[in-house]
Amino acid sequence: MAKFGLSQPVRRIEDPRLLQGRGRYTDDISVPGQLHAYLLRSPHAHARILSVDSAAAASMPGVHAVLTGQDWLDDGLGQIPCAIPLKNRDGSPRAETPRYGLAVGTVKHVGDPVAFVVAETYQQARDAAEAVLVDYDILPACTDLAHAMDADQPQIWDGAPKNVCFDWATGDKAQTDALFAQAAHVTKLTVVNNRIVVNSMETRAALAEYDAASERFTLHAGTQGSWLVKDLLGKAVFHLPPEKFRVITPDVGGGFGMKLYMYGEYALCCWAARKLQRPVKWVSERMEAFQSDTQGRANLTEGELALDKDGRFLALRTRNIADMGGYLSTFAPFIPTGAGTKVLASVYGFQAIYANVLGILTNTVPVDAYRGAGRPESNYLVERLIDAAAREIGVDRIELRKRNMVPASAMPHKTPVGQTYDSGEFSTVLDAALNKADWAGFEARRAESTRRGKRRGIGMAYYLEATGGDDSERAAMRFAEDGMVDVLVGTQSTGQGHETAYAMITSHELGIPMEKIRVLQGDSDGLPSGGGTGGARSLYSEGAALLATATSVIEKGKQAAGEVLEAAPADIEFAPTGSGGGRFTIAGTDRAIGILELAAAQRERAAKGETVTLLDAAEIAAIPAHTFPNGCHIAEVEVDPDTGEVAVARYIVVDDVGHALNPLIVRGQVHGGVAQGIGQAVFERTAYDPQSGQLLSASLNDYALPRAGDLPDIEVELMEIPCETNPLGVKGAGEAGAVGSPPAVMNALIDALSADGVTQLDMPATPEVVWKAVAMGKAA
Numbered sequence: 001m002a003k004f005g006l007s008q009p010v011r012r013i014e015d016p017r018l019l020q021g022r023g024r025y026t027d028d029i030s031v032p033g034q035l036h037a038y039l040l041r042s043p044h045a046h047a048r049i050l051s052v053d054s055a056a057a058a059s060m061p062g063v064h065a066v067l068t069g070q071d072w073l074d075d076g077l078g079q080i081p082c083a084i085p086l087k088n089r090d091g092s093p094r095a096e097t098p099r100y101g102l103a104v105g106t107v108k109h110v111g112d113p114v115a116f117v118v119a120e121t122y123q124q125a126r127d128a129a130e131a132v133l134v135d136y137d138i139l140p141a142c143t144d145l146a147h148a149m150d151a152d153q154p155q156i157w158d159g160a161p162k163n164v165c166f167d168w169a170t171g172d173k174a175q176t177d178a179l180f181a182q183a184a185h186v187t188k189l190t191v192v193n194n195r196i197v198v199n200s201m202e203t204r205a206a207l208a209e210y211d212a213a214s215e216r217f218t219l220h221a222g223t224q225g226s227w228l229v230k231d232l233l234g235k236a237v238f239h240l241p242p243e244k245f246r247v248i249t250p251d252v253g254g255g256f257g258m259k260l261y262m263y264g265e266y267a268l269c270c271w272a273a274r275k276l277q278r279p280v281k282w283v284s285e286r287m288e289a290f291q292s293d294t295q296g297r298a299n300l301t302e303g304e305l306a307l308d309k310d311g312r313f314l315a316l317r318t319r320n321i322a323d324m325g326g327y328l329s330t331f332a333p334f335i336p337t338g339a340g341t342k343v344l345a346s347v348y349g350f351q352a353i354y355a356n357v358l359g360i361l362t363n364t365v366p367v368d369a370y371r372g373a374g375r376p377e378s379n380y381l382v383e384r385l386i387d388a389a390a391r392e393i394g395v396d397r398i399e400l401r402k403r404n405m406v407p408a409s410a411m412p413h414k415t416p417v418g419q420t421y422d423s424g425e426f427s428t429v430l431d432a433a434l435n436k437a438d439w440a441g442f443e444a445r446r447a448e449s450t451r452r453g454k455r456r457g458i459g460m461a462y463y464l465e466a467t468g469g470d471d472s473e474r475a476a477m478r479f480a481e482d483g484m485v486d487v488l489v490g491t492q493s494t495g496q497g498h499e500t501a502y503a504m505i506t507s508h509e510l511g512i513p514m515e516k517i518r519v520l521q522g523d524s525d526g527l528p529s530g531g532g533t534g535g536a537r538s539l540y541s542e543g544a545a546l547l548a549t550a551t552s553v554i555e556k557g558k559q560a561a562g563e564v565l566e567a568a569p570a571d572i573e574f575a576p577t578g579s580g581g582g583r584f585t586i587a588g589t590d591r592a593i594g595i596l597e598l599a600a601a602q603r604e605r606a607a608k609g610e611t612v613t614l615l616d617a618a619e620i621a622a623i624p625a626h627t628f629p630n631g632c633h634i635a636e637v638e639v640d641p642d643t644g645e646v647a648v649a650r651y652i653v654v655d656d657v658g659h660a661l662n663p664l665i666v667r668g669q670v671h672g673g674v675a676q677g678i679g680q681a682v683f684e685r686t687a688y689d690p691q692s693g694q695l696l697s698a699s700l701n702d703y704a705l706p707r708a709g710d711l712p713d714i715e716v717e718l719m720e721i722p723c724e725t726n727p728l729g730v731k732g733a734g735e736a737g738a739v740g741s742p743p744a745v746m747n748a749l750i751d752a753l754s755a756d757g758v759t760q761l762d763m764p765a766t767p768e769v770v771w772k773a774v775a776m777g778k779a780a
Contacts, residue, residue, distance in 0.1 A: 006508050009664035014499040019021040026222045027283050034207065034279040036065055038125035040106035040115040040167060040549035041291060043695020045141035045363040049105060049134060052115060057131040062124035064276050066132060067116040068269070069104035077101065079270065080264045081236040082328035083627065086166050088338065089356075093160040094166035097361065101237075101264040106139075108326030109363050110695050111291025116268045117337050141363040141693030145300055145323045148360045156326065156361045163361045164326055168337050171354035171417060179315035179352050183306035187507045192356040192762040193377045193742075195323065196370055197217055197703055200494075202253025204285040204293060211511040212277060217245045222491050223258040225532015226524040232262040232330075233270065245270075249522030250308035254675075257369035261330035265292075280649065290698045295686065296370020297376050299336060305385045311395050313404045315352040316344055318381065319662060325358050325366035329535050332368045339466075339535075340374025343413035346382050346464045347389055347630060348404045353416040363693045368537065371738040373535065375465045383461040383743035387750070391759065397747075401462060402427055412724075419466055422629050422724040424656065428718055430462060433632035433654040434731050436717055445636070449730075455639040456649070457752025460632060463740035465598035467540075467732030469628040470531030475545035476618035477506070477553055478644035479535070479599035483495065484518045487546070488618075490530020492522055492540040492645035496734055497665040498538060503663060505543055505728075509550035509727040510595055511575070511582025526665055527618070536629070536732025539661060543728045544621035551616035557584055557595060559614040560602050565591055570639035627723050627731035631655035632672070635748040640758065644771030646682050648745060653716045658723040658731035665714045666733050673737020674714050674719040679706040680738075681745040683755035685764050704766075753777065 054066035055230045058391060079098055086094040092433035103112045106567035117134050140154040142163060147153060147206075149162045156163055180186060207220040223229050226650040234242035252259060266283050271282040283312050284292065288416075301319040306314040317325040321334035341355045390397040406413050415421070434440075442458045449456035476488040487506050491498060503517040520526060531541060558572040561584035565572070572593075576582045599615045634651040653670055660666050683704040697703040721730030742763060749765055750758060756779030761769065 001061060001665055006504060006661055007659070008554050008662070009276065010500060010504060010662055012497045012500045012665065013503060014497070025148040025202055025251050026207060026220050029207055029220050029250065029515060031207065031279045034281050035118050035120060035276065036122040036125050037116055037118045037269065037280050038122065038129045039113045039282070040117065040129040042103065042112040042114055042657035044107060044136055044138050045110050045143065046139040046156065047105065047107050048139065048452050049103060049114065050137055050258050053133040054115060057117060057128040060124065060128045060131060062120035063117065063128045065118045066128065067102065067272065067644040068171065069100055069102040071454040072100050072102050073104060074221065075271070077267070078260060080236050080267065081230070081232055081330070082332060083330050084333040086168060086333045086684040088167045089169045093158060094359065094635045095335060095598050097157055097165070097327045100537050101268045101361060102563065109365055110347045110693060111365060111417055112326065112502055113264060115270065117278060118272050127594065129623060143362055143688035144690055145321060145360060145362060148362050156363060158435070160361050163357040165328065166333060167358055169356045170341050172352050173354045175352040176315045176317055176354035180304065180306045181319060183314055184309040185307045186304045187385055187392055189388050190302045191384050192303065193297040193299040193380060194680060194684065194763045195367070196259040196296040196680055196684055197290055198256050198293055198296060198370055199705060200254030200256060201549060203282040203286060203289045204259065204263065204265065206266050206269045207279060208273040209279045210270070210273040210277065213223060217273070219245065219266055219270055220248065221249060222259055223247065223496060224255045224534055225251045225530060226391055226492070226522055227490070227530045228260070228532055228640050229262055230524045233267060235472065237267045238273045241448065242671045247524045249399040249450065249492055249577050252492065252494040253380045256371045257296065257373055257534060258531065259494065261294060274722070285467065287699050290695060291365060292653060293564045294368040295330050295365050295751055296367065297680070298367045301377065301381050303381045304387050304519070306394065307389060310405055311393060311400055313348050313350050313437060316350055318344065320355065320357045322357055322359050323364065323687040324361050324578050326361065326367050329366040329368035332366060335374040336377065338528065340378045342417055342419050342466045343375045343464055344377060344382065347406055347424065347462055349406050350416055364688055365583060370733040371570060372465065373672060375735070376739045379461065379739050380593050380743045384746065401428065413522060419626065423721050424628065424630055425525045425721050426462065426630065429630065429654050429656050430632050432717060432719060433460070433634055433652060434714065436654060437634040437650070437652040439634065443625045450636050455641055455752040457635050457748045457750070458747030459744050459746065459749060459751050460634045461740050461743035463736070464628055464630040464634050465536070465732070465736060465739050466626045466744065467536035467735070468627055469537040469541070470624050472620050473531050473545040473623060474527045474529060474618065474620050475507055475542060477549050478616045479603065481603065483596065483600065484516055485512055488526045489518045489542050490527050490545070491542045492533045494533065494535050496538065496669065497662070499666065501539055501661055502546060506550065507544045509547065509576060510553060510576055512595065513581060538736040540627055540723070540726045540730045540732060541621070543730065544623065544726055545619060547651060549617050549726050552619050556615050556617055557598060557612055560615060561593055562596055563612060564593060564598060564601055568619060623736045625725040627658065627726065629655065629657045629731040629733055629736050631740060633735060633744035635744040637745065637748040637752055637775045639749065639752050639770060641774050644769070646765055646767070646770060648678055648682070648712050651712045651714045653714065654719060655716065655733070655736055656719045656721045656731070657733040657736065659720055659729035660718050661728065661730060662719055665720060670716045671714050672720070672738040673735060674741045675706055675711055677738045677741025678711060678745055681742045681763050682765050683710070685766060
């Protein structure tokens with residue numbers, strides 16, 4: 001693979017197809033005879049459903065069905081499941097929040113689905129939905145996470161007193177408390193991780209077909225993993241073997257965690273397709289997505305940092321109040337617990353950590369993983385605490401971090417929360433970032449901003465993420481009749497560049513030109529199972545599976561080459577490079593055959609009925625450990641104190657993502673993550689009316705996303721410190737940008753406004769928030 005070797009910045013091979021409009025998304029798929037569906041959703045945040053009168057709607061032109069929650073129960077369908085069991089601190093199980101494809105008895109948030117209308121056209125379905133009469137008994141709503149446990153708040157679920165779904169903890173409480181008791185200084189801080197609406201470019205959609213003869217469903221949907229949806233549809237909803245479902249994921253226009261889950265709309269389309277014996281298609285509108293897609297973050301966290309007299313970290317104690325929304329989504333309880341707490345130690349040498357997490361139910365859209373999934377929230381708390389501690393004890397914030405970083409010589413390092421870091425040179429990365437950002441020259445830039453009447457600040461955050469998911473992954477390679485090599489994978493690209501990365505690995509290992517490699521993904525019939533994409537797991541898990549499969553291809557190729565060249569397999573050598581690509585050679589001779597020529601010859605012989613060895617192979621790779629990407633983000637902001645307007649003026653990232661298989665793709669992933677982190681820090685605010693529970697930021701007119709002009713040039717430098725626990729030496733990079741950026745920006749803002757007496761700000765730091773903070777700081 002001389003032209004496209006690993007570590008080269010190869011342009012993404014999928015981009016021309018997508019940029020030329022040849023992408024194929026779920027909404028692009030139509031099948032003969034398909035019907036269209038529209039969901040009538042609750043306009044109330046909390047209400048009893050007294051009755052649903054669908055008679056008028058059912059008689060309207062083109063309408064085939066108006067389905068309700070009672071119909072769902074009558075047909076014996078199960079729940080839309082939460083896949084995470086969880087034990088409370090006292091050993092009791094977490095509360096249950098039974099959820100069906102359509103609301104039964106009560107609605108729990110604005111947008112809760114009440115009726116599923118199926119008609120010949122989308123407009124007919126939408127018109128008929130307006131004719132469905134629902135009689136509601138409106139109940140008091142709870143949308144304020146900070147007060148959801150108060151005695152005067154309505155209880156949303158009977159099994160969750162004070163709206164507490166779970167009360168979970170990890171760490172050594174006794175040791176942590178003892179270290180706090182002997183601390184020379186304790187810094188306390190409460191921070192908000194604001195609720196985020198994901199807003200992927202492509203909204204969710206589903207198209208379901210049912211074959212009565214085989215009693216089998218085919219579902220097309222933009223997921224982050226077809227196999228999870230297949231399993232939950234079969235086992236949890238329809239009580240059928242998962243093999244009765246084929247889930248096909250075409251191109252996906254962004255996921256960010258939100259498209260990973262089993263949504264009720266997928267089950268509704270399958271159910272209606274079986275009832276009506278015709279395909280059924282549903283496509284979410286943008287405003288509908290605000291009310292139905294899982295949202296992210298939504299944490300209120302109290303943190304305490306204990307330091308000794310020399311400024312060394314002793315212990316960390318946290319209490320996180322995590323909003324679950326009105327129902328538990330597929331992985332929701334895991335995000336603030338198992339996912340978030342595993343990185344609380346970050347890159348620092350804590351002796352003990354104790355974390356308590358309360359999962360709280362509110363009358364809001366369910367919350368689940370969003371890019372980083374718990375890890376950004378934990379890193380945000382730690383980095384904000386460290387800056388606060390530095391101010392309180394009068395130590396430089398860089399020095400305080402360096403003083404407490406785990407040295408490279410301590411690797412492998414086990415943290416108080418049970419994670420083992422295999423590699424990392426944290427202080428080296430930090431120094432590289434400081435140099436790249438010209439930290440030492442910042443005061444001159446601050447002075448120049450001051451001359452223009454602006455406040456300028458610089459902030460940094462050192463992040464660490466634990467990436468991972470399923471503990472194994474599959475791959476298959478098939479040499480097709482058209483001369484292409486089909487590479488089947490168990491992950492799912494939603495814009496990350498998987499087709500390029502996987503083709504690069506295959507080409508490197510087998511010497512096959514990239515233009516001869518076809519990456520196939522998203523079809524649950526293609527492989528027996530797949531872990532999907534989430535937790536920045538794809539490259540190191542699927543990469544390991546591809547390496548194992550390529551090794552199997554080579555071993556089969558040696559056997560096959562021996563058959564063709566009339567030599568013992570032990571005498572056959574393989575080299576992935578050379579004229580014409582990968583070749584099998586009889587050792588010590590010039591007799592050889594190329595891998596594609598060999599595959600074609602064996603396939604031809606097999607077609608004639610001969611018994612031959614084919615090169616097709618499939619393997620499962622075990623994934624023994626997480627990876628721990630880490631890095632330093634440095635932001636410079638400029639603030640207009642008269643208006644509160646914030647501009648991110650400079651942004652520098654130095655990342656350790658292990659071996660960078662394709663630096664161009666890695667930098668693109670970091671850029672996207674930083675943009676989302678800046679969006680959370682400065683722009684994105686999800687607002688619910690405290691009385692009615694109405695979502696006030698329910699469209700892109702009211703919900704501010706960062707635009708290109710709002711973002712600075714993002715400078716990214718990669719330091720390749722190989723991971724020791726996977727054969728490619730890579731560390732997950734897909735979420736890293738979103739982990740380090742919020743605390744870097746917020747620390748920079750507080751630095752900028754420190755002269756005005758501002759020591760605390762919460763996200764999002766909108767102009768109104770900043771202006772008020774400046775005014776209050778001056779008044780104090």
